[in-house]
Each structure stands twice: as structure tokens, then as C-alpha cells.
Amino acid sequence: MKERFSSTELTALRNDLMQGGLVDSHEAAELLQVFLMGRGYGVSPQAARDAVGRVEMSGCSLPVLQHELENLALVM
Numbered sequence: 001m002k003e004r005f006s007s008t009e010l011t012a013l014r015n016d017l018m019q020g021g022l023v024d025s026h027e028a029a030e031l032l033q034v035f036l037m038g039r040g041y042g043v044s045p046q047a048a049r050d051a052v053g054r055v056e057m058s059g060c061s062l063p064v065l066q067h068e069l070e071n072l073a074l075v076m
Contacts, residue, residue, distance in 0.1 A: 017065075
């Protein structure tokens with residue numbers, strides 16, 4: 001399976017999430033949505049909030065972030 005997102009994109013998103021401290025899950029979920037929409041994908045707001053929780057629990061690890069984004073990305 002081909003990965004949809006480059007390591008550079010994932011690292012930049014992770015840094016953005018970490019700078020925000022993942023304190024506000026709604027803002028972090030919006031960031032995931034904007035990231036995906038900017039690449040032509042749709043995403044459910046509720047699914048994005050759920051994914052943020054899992055990413056946060058992982059300590060914002062890149063493999064978990066990538067996995068969650070791959071699962072969230074809906075082709076428009």
C-alpha cells in the first residue's frame with residue numbers, strides 16, 4: 001500500500017500539533033481536517049476528534065499519526 005503522506009508533511013503536522021500542545025482537542029481536530037482538506041480529502045469532524053485522542057495517547061508518534069490520517073482520509 002502506498003503511503004498518502006510524506007514524512008516531511010507528517011513531521012510538519014506533528015510539530016504544529018505539538019506546538020499547540022494538543023490542549024484543545026477541537027482545535028487539533030480542525031488542524032487534522034485542514035491538513036487533509038488541503039490535500040483533497042474529506043474527513044468527518046467526529047472521526048478527527050477521535051483520532052486526535054489516539055494520537056495524543058501515543059505521545060504524537062509519527063507512525064500513529066500516519067495511521068490515523070490514512071484511516072481518516074476520505075477521497076472526495
